[in-house]
Amino acid sequence: MEDINSEKYRDFSQTVINNIKKNGFPDKKVSLPLEKLYESASSKGLNLNKVLEILERIKIYNVKTPEKIIFYPKDKMPTQKEPAFDASAIFNVLNLKPDDYKNMDMSEIIEKSQERLKNSSPQQLSAMMNIFNSLSDEQKEALLEKAKDLGLK
Numbered sequence: 772m773e774d775i776n777s778e779k780y781r782d783f784s785q786t787v788i789n790n791i792k793k794n795g796f797p798d799k800k801v802s803l804p805l806e807k808l809y810e811s812a813s814s815k816g817l818n819l820n821k822v823l824e825i826l827e828r829i830k831i832y833n834v835k836t837p838e839k840i841i842f843y844p845k846d847k848m849p850t851q852k853e854p855a856f857d858a859s860a861i862f863n864v865l866n867l868k869p870d871d872y873k874n875m876d877m878s879e880i881i882e883k884s885q886e887r888l889k890n891s892s893p894q895q896l897s898a899m900m901n902i903f904n905s906l907s908d909e910q911k912e913a914l915l916e917k918a919k920d921l922g923l924k
Contacts, residue, residue, distance in 0.1 A: 775821045783817055784825045787842075791831070797844040805839050809901045820904070835905040 774780070787808070791801040812819040823833055823840075832848065834841045875883070891899075906914065 775825065779815060779817060780822060780825060783812060783815060784822050787822065787826065788831065791842045796831075796842055797847075800841050800843040800847055802839040802841045805835060805837070805905050806898060806901050808840060809904070835907070837902050837905055840905075 787803070790803060794801040809819050812822055826833065826842070830845055832843055832845060834843070871883070888896075903911070903914075
């Protein structure tokens, strides 16, 4: 993986800056699609989270949601509570319907979910990892605690 101080990281960070400026930053908050940014960074051998660290160093802050990254200057910092994890993003990636899980007990839900994961394509697994990586540390911790409560490892 590239060094965070490399030219590749600087160039990619500058591309993100140019894109958000085209969309009105810093006068307003600007959002870009999370999955597309992850894929673009990954295709260049870069870690998007490190790119976001670079941007924060120059006072371009962000909030990740399951579907997008919202960029904002410090004076436009979001004040609302962080959204709870929305499982619908994972349901969409796996083409699941919540009704498929109605009238099932927890062991059946776990079994069916594990079967779906085993049969997931590499693209679906990658998309789910992108969703997980987009969660805040608090959301990840809550999700992992919930999994432990359900007996998952």
